[in-house]
Amino acid sequence: MTTQKTNIPAAATVATGQKAEYSLTVYTENQIGLLNRIAIMFSRRKINVISLNTSPTEVDSVHRFTIVINETEEVVRKLCRQIEKQVDVLKAFYNTDEEIIWQEMALYKVPTDEVAEKVKVERLLRKYGARAVVIRKDYTVFETTGHREETDSLIKALEPYGLIEFVRSARVAIIKDSKGFHEKLKSYEKSDPGEELIENEFLNQQDEVFTM
Amino acid sequence: METLEIAKAKKAKAETTSISGSVAVLEALIAENVTEIFGYPGGAIMPIYDALYDYERKLHHILVRHEQGAIHAAQGYARASGKTGVVFATSGPGATNLVTGLADAMIDSTPVVCITGQVFAQLLGTDAFQETDVVNITTPITKWNYQVTDASEIPSVLAKAFYIASSGRPGPVLVDITKNAQQQLFEYAGYKKCDHIRSYRPKPIIRKEYVENAAKLINEAKKPFVIFGQGIILGKAEKEFTAFLEKGNLPAAWTILGMSAIPTDHPLGVGMLGMHGNYGPNVLTNECDVLIAVGMRFDDRVTGRLDKYAKQAKIIHLDIDPAEIDKNVKTTVSVWGDCKETLPMLTALIDKKDHKSWLQKFATLKKQEDETCINAELNPTGEEMTMGEVIKTLNELTKGNAIIVTDVGQHQMVACRYAKYNNSKSNITSGGLGTMGFALPAAIGAKLGTPNNTVIAIAGDGGFQMNIQELGTIMQSNIGVKILVLNNQFLGMVRQWQELFMDKRYSFTNITSPDFVKVAEAYNIPGEKVTDRSALKNALQKMLESKGAYLLEVMVGKENNVFPMVPQGCSVSEIRLK
Ligand SMILES: Cc1ncc(C[n+]2csc(CCOP(=O)(O)OP(=O)(O)O)c2C)c(N)n1
Numbered sequence: 001m002t003t004q005k006t007n008i009p010a011a012a013t014v015a016t017g018q019k020a021e022y023s024l025t026v027y028t029e030n031q032i033g034l035l036n037r038i039a040i041m042f043s044r045r046k047i048n049v050i051s052l053n054t055s056p057t058e059v060d061s062v063h064r065f066t067i068v069i070n071e072t073e074e075v076v077r078k079l080c081r082q083i084e085k086q087v088d089v090l091k092a093f094y095n096t097d098e099e100i101i102w103q104e105m106a107l108y109k110v111p112t113d114e115v116a117e118k119v120k121v122e123r124l125l126r127k128y129g130a131r132a133v134v135i136r137k138d139y140t141v142f143e144t145t146g147h148r149e150e151t152d153s154l155i156k157a158l159e160p161y162g163l164i165e166f167v168r169s170a171r172v173a174i175i176k177d178s179k180g181f182h183e184k185l186k187s188y189e190k191s192d193p194g195e196e197l198i199e200n201e202f203l204n205q206q207d208e209v210f211t212m
Numbered sequence: 213m214e215t216l217e218i219a220k221a222k223k224a225k226a227e228t229t230s231i232s233g234s235v236a237v238l239e240a241l242i243a244e245n246v247t248e249i250f251g252y253p254g255g256a257i258m259p260i261y262d263a264l265y266d267y268e269r270k271l272h273h274i275l276v277r278h279e280q281g282a283i284h285a286a287q288g289y290a291r292a293s294g295k296t297g298v299v300f301a302t303s304g305p306g307a308t309n310l311v312t313g314l315a316d317a318m319i320d321s322t323p324v325v326c327i328t329g330q331v332f333a334q335l336l337g338t339d340a341f342q343e344t345d346v347v348n349i350t351t352p353i354t355k356w357n358y359q360v361t362d363a364s365e366i367p368s369v370l371a372k373a374f375y376i377a378s379s380g381r382p383g384p385v386l387v388d389i390t391k392n393a394q395q396q397l398f399e400y401a402g403y404k405k406c407d408h409i410r411s412y413r414p415k416p417i418i419r420k421e422y423v424e425n426a427a428k429l430i431n432e433a434k435k436p437f438v439i440f441g442q443g444i445i446l447g448k449a450e451k452e453f454t455a456f457l458e459k460g461n462l463p464a465a466w467t468i469l470g471m472s473a474i475p476t477d478h479p480l481g482v483g484m485l486g487m488h489g490n491y492g493p494n495v496l497t498n499e500c501d502v503l504i505a506v507g508m509r510f511d512d513r514v515t516g517r518l519d520k521y522a523k524q525a526k527i528i529h530l531d532i533d534p535a536e537i538d539k540n541v542k543t544t545v546s547v548w549g550d551c552k553e554t555l556p557m558l559t560a561l562i563d564k565k566d567h568k569s570w571l572q573k574f575a576t577l578k579k580q581e582d583e584t585c586i587n588a589e590l591n592p593t594g595e596e597m598t599m600g601e602v603i604k605t606l607n608e609l610t611k612g613n614a615i616i617v618t619d620v621g622q623h624q625m626v627a628c629r630y631a632k633y634n635n636s637k638s639n640i641t642s643g644g645l646g647t648m649g650f651a652l653p654a655a656i657g658a659k660l661g662t663p664n665n666t667v668i669a670i671a672g673d674g675g676f677q678m679n680i681q682e683l684g685t686i687m688q689s690n691i692g693v694k695i696l697v698l699n700n701q702f703l704g705m706v707r708q709w710q711e712l713f714m715d716k717r718y719s720f721t722n723i724t725s726p727d728f729v730k731v732a733e734a735y736n737i738p739g740e741k742v743t744d745r746s747a748l749k750n751a752l753q754k755m756l757e758s759k760g761a762y763l764l765e766v767m768v769g770k771e772n773n774v775f776p777m778v779p780q781g782c783s784v785s786e787i788r789l790k
Binding site: 028029032033036037040044078081082084085087088089090188192194198200201202203205206208209 | 355538
């Protein structure tokens with residue numbers, strides 16, 4: 001899974017419809033192997049995943065994936081149906097950026113002396129709403145949360161001051177209009193509770209086995 | 213209160229018994245009415261095989277010669293009997309040998325449950341002997357898969373496995389069980405079948421208004437055309453479908469997997485669709501005004517060029533799998549649901565019609581196809597035998613009552629074009645994946661699934677050699693499969709493409725074969741080789757009348773082609789008659 005954005009050629013390869021950024025929200029059972037089952041739906045079609053986040057939901061046993069891809073609506077719709085068809089998937093939605101509230105978090109590591117010496121840097125950080133997470137003698141780590149354009153432009157702004165390291169999280173998104181499914185999930189969980197996740201509990205007992 | 217709790221707990225305890233994971237596997241199979249298992253033992257599945265030793269009378273295990281043979285046999289078993297096929301294989305190479313069959317069962321929606329052994333849970337990820345990450349290898353080619361590391365999971369996981377494999381749109385399921393879980397003793401409280409998984413909707417909810425819209429379109433249609441796939445057979449909706457066709461007098465053509473859902477001689481059956489299908493159905497796909505697709509998925513071998521496919525028609529699609537709707541062909545009305553339920557609803561709403569002149573069009577094109585290619589194929593005047601005349605002669609003897617299992621290639625297309633089928637589930641072939649080597653093991657399974665039927669495997673000289681080792685299974689388990697090898701001394705289908713599209717550059721398509729009759733004889737299977745037309749009918753008769761397994765090799769023309777043909781990149785109406 002790369003977090004890099006692909007260079008999309010100007011002329012869309014699919015005749016009908018334009019490519020756009022879509023966020024897929026996939027509600028699943030909390031099962032091992034499901035990440036792979038979902039990830040290969042994209043790689044099989046050679047679709048780059050721009051960002052992927054896994055998270056718990058408001059309901060205990062249900063898990064939630066937020067996946068961002070750049071595709072035509074037609075492709076996204078078909079993908080969503082294929083994903084929803086998986087046995088352990090409860091529901092899959094896709095939304096354009098306008099239909100969701102979304103955020104990404106970024107961390108920036110900058111040499112502390114630069115920050116301390118140059119008032120400009122401080123002003124810059126304030127302008128972007130960045131917050132210092134760690135301040136050490138040698139470096140300072142800042143955090144911002146926002147849309148990609150914001151985190152991206154802060155990288156550009158910090159580059160001249162010796163940005164040492166940058167990392168951005170996957171997108172987390174909330175669908176503006178999601179009340180209906182929330183209620184469904186709640187009632188599911190009440191009438192039909194999810195199964196417990198079973199992990200391998202033996203991995204540290206390798207020495208005790210000899211096998212043919 | 214307290215005493216009640218204790219009493220309950222005591223009672224619960226008394227009702228459980230301590231059994232091993234391996235025994236739990238076999239108990240699960242018995243509870244699921246499994247009678248046949250196709251498998252091959254090995255280190256990581258030895259505890260299950262050890263338990264099987266005591267279950268020999270309840271569960272019939274067929275020792276195959278290669279795990280690919282096991283899964284194809286399970287597929288043939290499932291396709292012929294309508295039950296779920298079961299496979300045992302060991303970890304590592306045993307499990308990886310299942311991959312082709314899983315992919316085949318996935319694309320052809322065949323219910324199969326594979327149980328694979330796995331190394332001890334402690335050793336997962338250590339590159340232990342015969343450790344392969346089978347769950348991840350098989351994820352894209354299973355409907356569901358799961359790794360068990362604790363014996364107590366076995367009953368519920370297998371219950372889920374059988375439910376998922378056979379419900380909704382069926383498919384293969386793989387359960388990987390670590391060796392420690394097979395050996396482990398646990399408190400067993402009995403087996404409970406699964407009939408519900410909260411995240412899984414095997415059948416979409418039927419929306420009545422869509423059925424009504426579909427009926428309206430059909431009633432307004434002047435040239436309605438039904439195309440159908442395996443969904444009819446999988447949905448056990450043959451009767452409902454026939455009633456639908458007959459009420460509306462609707463011409464209907466089948467996909468290769470839909471074949472045999474209605475008898476091939478049904479007056480409304482107009483033939484096979486697709487690349488080597490019949491002329492009429494292909495041409496008239498681009499002339500009908502309403503195309504009614506039932507339980508099929510618009511495979512590219514059926515549609516040819518999509519941008520020239522039935523563009524003039526309104527399209528109705530009935531399918532149980534919502535992901536199939538609008539996947540390849542955009543529908544006007546989609547009817548989600550199990551066709552066993554949707555078809556009667558639709559039948560009730562459609563008008564009785566005769567569509568005489570429209571049906572006549574199919575008859576006219578059939579005549580044209582007869583004259584330009586079918587007659588020459590079925591009644592050749594040249595010295596060489598054709599595959600078509602072999603099938604025609606076989607029809608005369610079986611009268612359409614045999615199960616025909618084909619391999620992949622020219623003989624497959626010819627068999628599907630010309631074989632007669634009276635009964636549903638009697639055409640078994642690898643459609644979506646086109647797996648050479650399928651026929652022999654699948655026929656073994658089909659025979660075991662329907663012991664009273666005559667089962668004939670038809671294979672080319674190439675594909676027969678791909679799983680020829682399964683002759684050993686036939687020998688050991690005494691399975692009365694008839695084997696018909698149509699030998700053209702070429703990888704015929706590829707050669708045909710080389711001839712037509714690559715200037716006859718026959719790159720690695722001529723193939724030599726052993727003396728098949730001798731090979732069969734070495735396995736204690738009687739056989740005969742026919743090179744002359746005059747001996748054909750008697751030889752076929754002898755094959756059919758022989759008591760057990762039998763091999764008949766027929767030498768056919770080396771460079772015959774299968775026609776009609778929709779060349780790649782062409783529209784279905786550009787089908788070539790020669
Ligand atoms: C496992 C596998 N490998 C390769 C192919 C490609 N292929 C399709 S048809 C064919 C030729 C089959 O030859 P033969 O079995 O002799 O049958 P014929 O076409 O001559 O009837 C080949 C090689 C395939 N379908 N499956």
